[in-house]
């Protein structure tokens with residue numbers, strides 16, 4: 001089974017299109033949340049995503065805030081500007097889609113969440129402590145998370161010590177469960193590599209393949225500026241942080 005794993009598209013349609021073209025034919029697509037927020041094309045990105053066959057998608061913190069499911073107080077000033085803009089432009093159709101997204105789904109031996117299994121909307125798994133708690137508490141062999149915008153793999157080594165790798169583009173990883181995989185962000189990478197990030201996963205054989213793909217970051221950046229969204233969110237796409 002060839003599953004396309006996406007996360008943190010953030011209304012960036014050019015990045016999503018580049019990923020879909022690069023990934024080719026897949027059996028299913030799993031999206032780990034934050035379809036909207038920051039980017040200038042939330043409706044377009046959501047519509048494109050929804051057209052994909054066998055889509056499973058969970059809710060991210062930006063999705064939840066955009067449909068009023070969580071408080072706006074937790075967002076910083078610039079994220080808040082972007083959130084308010086997004087709330088204004090969302091079509092009823094996109095809002096309905098986002099509103100109905102589950103926070104957590106178990107599929108094919110994988111737990112899919114945006115943040116972490118114990119706190120699906122908010123917790124970042126970006127450090128050894130949160131990763132260890134997640135690995136010890138997970139009910140399935142694999143946990144698939146997003147939210148940090150960093151491609152990462154957490155697992156226990158042969159001595160039972162927590163370890164992690166920053167996966168390399170195009171490389172396959174087969175790791176004894178439990179494993180937490182993060183595909184990185186399609187629409188707003190933050191690891192100083194501006195290329196869109198995604199993964200291809202074969203859950204039956206536990207084969208994870210990280211990928212990066214070049215897209216027109218200037219196009220997405222211009223759209224953000226034309227929409228009057230914070231300049232910081234335009235610049236960071238080009239620089240990858």
Ligand code: ZN
Pocket residue numbers: 008010034060062147149
């Ligand atoms: Zn995000």
